Amino acid sequence: MELSRRTVIAGAAAAGVTAATVGGTAHATGGRKPVKTLFGKLADGTKVYRWSLENGGTRLKVLSWGGVVQSLEIPDRRGRYANVSAGFDNLEDYVAKTPYFGALIGRYGNRIGKGKFTLDGKNYQLSVNDGEQSLHGGTQGFDKRVWDVEPFVKGSDVGLHLYYTSVDGEMGYPGTLKTKVTYTLTRHGDWRIDYEATTDKATVVNLTSHVYWNLAGEGSGTIEDHELQIAASRYTPTDAGLIPTGELAKVAGTPFDFSRTKPIGRDIRTSHPQLVTAKGFDHNWVLDKGITARPEHVATLRDPASGRTLKIATNEPGLQFYSGNFLDGTLTGPSGRTYRQGDALCLETQHFPDSPNKPKFPSTVLRPGQTYRTTTIHTFGC
Numbered sequence: 001m002e003l004s005r006r007t008v009i010a011g012a013a014a015a016g017v018t019a020a021t022v023g024g025t026a027h028a029t030g031g032r033k034p035v036k037t038l039f040g041k042l043a044d045g046t047k048v049y050r051w052s053l054e055n056g057g058t059r060l061k062v063l064s065w066g067g068v069v070q071s072l073e074i075p076d077r078r079g080r081y082a083n084v085s086a087g088f089d090n091l092e093d094y095v096a097k098t099p100y101f102g103a104l105i106g107r108y109g110n111r112i113g114k115g116k117f118t119l120d121g122k123n124y125q126l127s128v129n130d131g132e133q134s135l136h137g138g139t140q141g142f143d144k145r146v147w148d149v150e151p152f153v154k155g156s157d158v159g160l161h162l163y164y165t166s167v168d169g170e171m172g173y174p175g176t177l178k179t180k181v182t183y184t185l186t187r188h189g190d191w192r193i194d195y196e197a198t199t200d201k202a203t204v205v206n207l208t209s210h211v212y213w214n215l216a217g218e219g220s221g222t223i224e225d226h227e228l229q230i231a232a233s234r235y236t237p238t239d240a241g242l243i244p245t246g247e248l249a250k251v252a253g254t255p256f257d258f259s260r261t262k263p264i265g266r267d268i269r270t271s272h273p274q275l276v277t278a279k280g281f282d283h284n285w286v287l288d289k290g291i292t293a294r295p296e297h298v299a300t301l302r303d304p305a306s307g308r309t310l311k312i313a314t315n316e317p318g319l320q321f322y323s324g325n326f327l328d329g330t331l332t333g334p335s336g337r338t339y340r341q342g343d344a345l346c347l348e349t350q351h352f353p354d355s356p357n358k359p360k361f362p363s364t365v366l367r368p369g370q371t372y373r374t375t376t377i378h379t380f381g382c
């Protein structure tokens with residue numbers, strides 16, 4: 001957070017729900033320990049908790065269901081807070097009809113063509129849930145799992161460790177995948193995600209976060225006025241099933257050129273075949289920096305009206321920009337307003353879609369003894 005550096009304990013009570021409060025010990029130099037409340041119960045009685053964190057002027061609420069960012073509040077240039085992430089105010093909607101609102105995505109963010117791939121001479125068939133394709137890990141991806149959550153306060157940082165172990169063969173993927181995701185709010189109000197995973201058999205993995213951003217506040221209408229910059233000269237065009245063709249096409253001279261800041265709505269109605277197929281932007285940008293040892297800046301999103309900005313840094317080689325094309329007015333957010341097409345957008349840091357079937361794309365293979373590690377940092381400003 002580039003303006004405010006206030007540190008206030010997060011509000012504990014979910015609307016209509018009271019539950020045990022965990023933690024609450026103030027730290028001398030940093031944030032307060034995250035606060036836990038009951039958010040709801042699954043059909044089998046499993047309790048789902050909501051954790052509230054606040055640091056450096058950013059307020060974050062996270063569910064143990066799917067590691068979902070249920071709310072992320074930041075101030076505008078006049079200090080007025082808004083929740084800038086789309087979601088729901090109740091667990092039932094997350095379970096029944098979420099389009100991955102705020103969720104952790106695994107084992108494989110984005111699509112794998114026909115849900116098939118071959119690794120070390122063995123053929124694998126994954127759970128298919130998007131026409132012929134496997135999307136975001138299959139019918140029961142990491143977004144539909146209950147994660148073990150451990151809060152922490154470390155120096156001036158506050159955060160959550162989230163753990164999920166995916167058993168060998170789950171959704172068709174080989175290997176027991178032990179996953180640890182750390183959400184950190186820094187004293188500057190940055191939200192950092194560190195992903196880690198290990199396996200006991202060769203497998204593929206591509207973890208990401210599926211927050212739907214609207215910097216004017218969720219429920220406030222279209223994101224077409226938001227300005228976006230993506231540090232990429234190429235993108236991966238797709239076929240009709242949104243599977244990359246394998247080509248790394250130049251963005252120059254096309255609606256896909258966000259190398260210099262432009263409003264999202266400027267070219268979104270261009271009848272470019274790639275925009276028609278995807279009903280808007282739903283593509284992977286090939287980040288110019290490539291894979292890097294440390295997170296580097298790759299995108300800036302800005303809402304000119306409120307002044308709120310989001311900057312993204314990552315060590316990943318790709319960024320999926322999805323302009324909320326499938327939102328159709330049937331889902332209602334916490335504000336009580338519905339989400340229509342283009343009312344929120346996703347910026348998913350990742351390896352490229354369908355990499356297991358594209359030998360020329362950076363590899364997503366993870367082998368026993370290796371540790372998968374990626375980091376994405378969201379910096380907010382106004």
Ligand code: GLA
Binds near residue numbers: 322326346
């Ligand atoms: C990703 C995909 C989109 C869509 C959304 C969820 O961003 O690329 O095509 O499936 O998730 O609706």
